[in-house]
Amino acid sequence: xxxxxxxxxxxxxxxxxxxxxxxxxxxxxxxxxxxxxxxxxxxxxxxxxxxxxxxxxxxxxxxxxxxxxxxxxxxxxxxxxxxxxxxxxxxxxxxxxxxxxxxxxxxxxxxxxxxxxxxxxxxxxxxxxxxxxxxxxxxxxxxxxxxxxxxxxxxxxxxxxxxxxxxxxxxxxxxxxxxxxxxxxxxxxxxxxxxxxxxxxxxxxxxxxxxxxxxxxxxxxxxxxxxxxxxxxxxxxxxxxxxxxxxxxxxxxxxxxxxxxxxxxxxxxxxxxxxxxxxxxxxxxxxxxxxxxxxxxxxxxxxxxxxxxxxxxxxxxxxxxxxxxx
Ligand code: GLV
Numbered sequence: 001x002x003x004x005x006x007x008x009x010x011x012x013x014x015x016x017x018x019x020x021x022x023x024x025x026x027x028x029x030x031x032x033x034x035x036x037x038x039x040x041x042x043x044x045x046x047x048x049x050x051x052x053x054x055x056x057x058x059x060x061x062x063x064x065x066x067x068x069x070x071x072x073x074x075x076x077x078x079x080x081x082x083x084x085x086x087x088x089x090x091x092x093x094x095x096x097x098x099x100x101x102x103x104x105x106x107x108x109x110x111x112x113x114x115x116x117x118x119x120x121x122x123x124x125x126x127x128x129x130x131x132x133x134x135x136x137x138x139x140x141x142x143x144x145x146x147x148x149x150x151x152x153x154x155x156x157x158x159x160x161x162x163x164x165x166x167x168x169x170x171x172x173x174x175x176x177x178x179x180x181x182x183x184x185x186x187x188x189x190x191x192x193x194x195x196x197x198x199x200x201x202x203x204x205x206x207x208x209x210x211x212x213x214x215x216x217x218x219x220x221x222x223x224x225x226x227x228x229x230x231x232x233x234x235x236x237x238x239x240x241x242x243x244x245x246x247x248x249x250x251x252x253x254x255x256x257x258x259x260x261x262x263x264x265x266x267x268x269x270x271x272x273x274x275x276x277x278x279x280x281x282x283x284x285x286x287x288x289x290x291x292x293x294x295x296x297x298x299x300x301x302x303x304x305x306x307x308x309x310x311x312x313x314x315x316x317x318x319x320x321x322x323x324x325x326x
Contacts, residue, residue, distance in 0.1 A: 070092040113145060151204075254282050
């Protein structure tokens with residue numbers, strides 16, 4: 001009898017086929033999260049699961065899934081996992097770092113450039129038939145990106161990929177991270193470590209690339225936004241919840257900062273309706289890693305993690321090493 005696994009949400013058919021050669025796969029082929037009760041019920045007799053960032057795995061779910069050995073997220077972020085509860089239950093947890101770094105860094109730049117140069121507003125204005133003739137001094141002035149200061153909060157792999165791209169824009173790059181990068185890594189992306197206060201004060205473009213956790217909840221709120229330059233733009237492709245959306249909407253409405261490029265929101269997809277009225281925010285629906293090749297790479301890596309976990313091998317992206325018996 002094959003081992004039972006759950007694929008919690010529609011991924012790629014070829015991967016489900018690959019998993020089916022090893023396992024008895026219970027597949028939710030809808031691209032919608034299972035409601036919490038259904039997720040718990042379908043996990044109850046499973047040994048492992050491929051999960052998406054919309055699937056909450058916590059102590060209550062684990063209590064109903066005594067055979068569970070591994071949950072393999074198709075995402076680099078894993079705030080949908082209660083990692084402490086998973087570790088306590090001896091369940092391996094994995095994520096998909098690395099394969100999405102460049103694509104997500106590209107998304108940062110798409111939002112940054114769009115926000116700085118008001119691309120979305122200008123496009124809407126043109127489509128609305130408002131363009132009567134070329135203008136010189138009232139012509140959708142934006143902010144220069146070249147030679148500006150890029151500030152990165154959270155300097156992991158994606159942060160470094162964002163910083164490397166700034167070399168082509170002749171920017172000064174400053175960053176803040178709990179751990180300072182090694183000298184050669186700093187040099188490779190021409191980045192200088194600064195305190196968090198200095199980062200907020202100095203950045204013309206502040207890019208958030210931190211994981212979301214209780215420690216980073218509302219890390220950017222009213223006082224942090226007040227510390228930023230009035231000409232600055234905030235770019236968030238990390239997680240909603242790192243920013244206090246209420247405070248951000250207020251700052252954008254009052255033009256206390258110039259603009260924002262946002263791919264993630266608190267309580268997404270039910271974002272605060274006031275965002276929709278802002279002409280100085282560019283909004284995208286959590287598409288940071290969304291190219292076919294990258295999403296396929298992420299799903300393949302999650303499948304690799306799952307196959308390793310159930311073959312007694314250490315999964316390549318194990319988040320809680322103490323669960324691996326070796
Ligand atoms: C996407 O948000 C991810 O964490 O991979």
